[in-house]
Amino acid sequence: xxxxxxxxxxxxGKIVRxxxxxxxxxxxxxxxxxxxxAGASLTHGGFYSYFNSKSDLYTEVLGCFFTDPNWKNCWKxxxxxxxxxxxxPQVIRAYLxxxxxxxxxxSCPMAALPSxxxxxxxxxxxxxxxxxxxxxxxxxxGSVENGAPRRITAQATAALCVGGMVVARAIEDRALADExxxxxxxxxxxxxxxxxxxxxxNGKSRRARRLGAAAR
Amino acid sequence: xxxxxxxxxxxxGKIVRxxxxxxxxxxxxxxxxxxxxAGASLTHGGFYSYFNSKSDLYTEVLGCFFTDPNWKNCWKxxxxxxxxxxxxPQVIRAYLxxxxxxxxxxSCPMAALPSxxxxxxxxxxxxxxxxxxxxxxxxxxGSVENGAPRRITAQATAALCVGGMVVARAIEDRALADExxxxxxxxxxxxxxxxxxxxxxNGKSRRARRLGAAAR
DNA sequence: TGTACATCAGTGAACGCGCGTTCACTGATGTAC
DNA sequence: TGTACATCAGTGAACGCGCGTTCACTGATGTAC
Numbered sequence: 468x469x470x471x472x473x474x475x476x477x478x479x480g481k482i483v484r485x486x487x488x489x490x491x492x493x494x495x496x497x498x499x500x501x502x503x504x505a506g507a508s509l510t511h512g513g514f515y516s517y518f519n520s521k522s523d524l525y526t527e528v529l530g531c532f533f534t535d536p537n538w539k540n541c542w543k544x545x546x547x548x549x550x551x552x553x554x555x556p557q558v559i560r561a562y563l564x565x566x567x568x569x570x571x572x573x574s575c576p577m578a579a580l581p582s583x584x585x586x587x588x589x590x591x592x593x594x595x596x597x598x599x600x601x602x603x604x605x606x607x608x609g610s611v612e613n614g615a616p617r618r619i620t621a622q623a624t625a626a627l628c629v630g631g632m633v634v635a636r637a638i639e640d641r642a643l644a645d646e647x648x649x650x651x652x653x654x655x656x657x658x659x660x661x662x663x664x665x666x667x668x669n670g671k672s673r674r675a676r677r678l679g680a681a682a683r
Numbered sequence: 684x685x686x687x688x689x690x691x692x693x694x695x696g697k698i699v700r701x702x703x704x705x706x707x708x709x710x711x712x713x714x715x716x717x718x719x720x721a722g723a724s725l726t727h728g729g730f731y732s733y734f735n736s737k738s739d740l741y742t743e744v745l746g747c748f749f750t751d752p753n754w755k756n757c758w759k760x761x762x763x764x765x766x767x768x769x770x771x772p773q774v775i776r777a778y779l780x781x782x783x784x785x786x787x788x789x790s791c792p793m794a795a796l797p798s799x800x801x802x803x804x805x806x807x808x809x810x811x812x813x814x815x816x817x818x819x820x821x822x823x824x825g826s827v828e829n830g831a832p833r834r835i836t837a838q839a840t841a842a843l844c845v846g847g848m849v850v851a852r853a854i855e856d857r858a859l860a861d862e863x864x865x866x867x868x869x870x871x872x873x874x875x876x877x878x879x880x881x882x883x884x885n886g887k888s889r890r891a892r893r894l895g896a897a898a899r
Numbered sequence: 900t901g902t903a904c905a906t907c908a909g910t911g912a913a914c915g916c917g918c919g920t921t922c923a924c925t926g927a928t929g930t931a932c
Numbered sequence: 933t934g935t936a937c938a939t940c941a942g943t944g945a946a947c948g949c950g951c952g953t954t955c956a957c958t959g960a961t962g963t964a965c
Contacts, residue, residue: 469928469939478941494802496712499918513942515920571801577850582798585787585852586710592855599850600859615869622863623847623870627839630846634793634815636801639808643816647838653831654839658870685906685961694908715951729909731953 479517480531481507487528488572491579495525522587529584529594532576542566542573555609556661558602562628563652568635568644577602578632599625611660624655631655695733696747697723703744704788707795711741738803745800745810748792758782758789771825772877774818778844779868784851784860793818794848815841827876840871847871 485506489498500521501511518524545561547554561567567574577598584595607621631651635644656662701722705714716737717727734740761777763770777783783790793814800811823837847867851860872878 469930470941471929474928475941492802494712494798496710497802500920501918509941510943511919512922512944516941521919577853579801580798581849581853582710582796585849586708586713589855592853596854596856596859599854614873615866619866619869622866623843626846626850626863626867627843628846629850630842630844631839633797633801633849634842634845637793637797637808638812638815639805640812643812647842650831650835650838651842653835654874657830685963686908687962690961691908716953717951725908726910727952728911728955732908737952 478507478509482509482514482517483524483527483531486524487532487576490525490528491574491576492571495521495580495583522591525580525583525587526591526594529576529591529598532598542570549605552609554605555659556656558605559624559628559652559655559659559661563631563648563655565645565648567632568648571636575629575632577629578636581629581633599629602628606659609659613658613660620658624658627651627655627658694723694725698725698730698733699740699743699747702740703748703792706741706744707790707792708788711737711796711799738807741796741799741803742807742810745792745807745814748814758786765821768825770821771875772872774821775840775844775868775871775875775877779847779864779871781861781864783848784864787852791845791848793845794852797845797849815845818844822875825875829874829876836874840874843867843871843874 482503486498486503489503489506499511500514503524504511504514518527542561542564545564545566547557547561551557562575567578571579575598577595581595584591602625603618603621606624607617610617610621610624613620628651631648635647638644638647653662698719702714702719705719705722715727716730719740720727720730734743758777758780761780761782763773763777767773778791783794787795791814793811797811800807818841819834819837822840823833826833826837826840829836844867847864851863854860854863869878
């Protein structure tokens with residue numbers, strides 16, 4: 468048996484991670500298999516011994532994001548403790564953070580390529596669904612029933628986070644994008660019952676202070 | 684002067700509309716200029732006398748969606764009266780409607796290609812921004828101040844509508860997609876103060892009845 | 900009304916390019932002796 | 933410990949294809965007379 472046991476799996480992981488980075492940054496069609504393989508320090512010829520096709524690879528990219536312990540410290544400087552009772556607000560803050568906004572390379576794939584998935588096959592959509600359901604479940608935990616069943620609110624909150632990030636990234640005006648992320652964050656936190664008062668001691672909202680700081 | 688005055692503009696409009704249909708259905712990279720021109724009953728050679736490049740065309744597609752009186756009766760069977768005081772809830776219901784979900788061809792471009800725009804140039808992003816701002820403005824009008832400034836709520840509501848539709852289309856399970864659209868609709872209406880009680884006379888929520896009907 | 904003509908909207912062949920995919924091969928690896 | 937070897941991970945040339953873009957041309961159109 469040439470090559471150690473874990474060798475193949477390790478190489479496959481390298482390819483998937485390279486693909487994730489490149490797809491997130493440039494989209495599905497603008498990344499070639501040669502580029503992906505080069506990102507894993509390989510040449511393009513070996514690709515088809517690991518995957519059946521380029522689209523199959525993207526399905527694995529989605530699946531891997533959920534399986535990996537990536538959620539935790541995915542975006543530099545943003546910590547999420549999945550065991551904490553506070554996961555809900557932590558995830559919302561992390562998802563709509565400036566770090567996630569800027570770090571497209573390590574972006575959540577739901578925010579990076581949703582329109583590609585909409586035009587893809589069953590298995591890719593199912594992988595997307597799994598990631599989305601995981602996010603809904605996390606948001607549901609610890610949320611307060613707030614007029615509507617918690618599952619309903621959690622679903623909408625997840626859509627709000629994804630939508631907020633997608634739209635913020637598609638906008639030219641940076642200040643408006645920041646404002647939008649902040650609006651979504653405020654509303655998302657409120658929906659789960661995690662933000663009862665938006666005023667701080669000095670009478671200015673956290674939002675107003677943050678925007679003031681952003682405007683220099 | 685050969686050809687009547689409006690001729691050129693009319694042909695350009697045909698190309699843009701054909702492009703809108705095709706881009707919405709298949710994405711930017713999977714549609715060729717030849718296909719777009721064929722959709723306007725033309726051949727590919729004439730394209731560059733109307734547009735500088737393929738990506739320039741998409742910018743015009745975005746701009747045209749906003750300028751056109753398309754909003755009004757964009758999705759069959761869904762009516763939106765922009766003059767009405769009730770625009771807010773009307774737009775939310777239309778945007779998250781089953782018709783909009785299914786009619787990808789005539790979809791709002793924000794829901795169809797947001798991730799492409801995120802990787803595009805300034806002018807495309809600015810066109811996207813204009814469409815988004817228009818939606819926010821409509822949602823702000825007639826909304827009730829609900830704990831947060833109306834502009835903040837309207838921005839989040841718009842992101843929720845776009846995100847809800849984007850995610851619903853990227854999910855494989857049709858029933859889950861329907862549930863998600865409904866969750867987003869309920870929450871969006873509530874955010875603007877357009878849904879105070881979710882219970883109807885018989886004690887079942889509109890939502891529960893609709894889901895029951897959908898499940899046959 | 901009819902005809903000759905200048906304009907320019909639209910045509911289609913051609914270009915160069917990069918991609919997804921295939922496949923015969925190479926050479927690094929762990930094993931058997 | 934050292935060597936011969938079978939395996940298979942990875943290579944890179946080659947393929948066919950479709951695309952974005954260019955450009956010399958055609959022919960439909962409205963106008964001038």
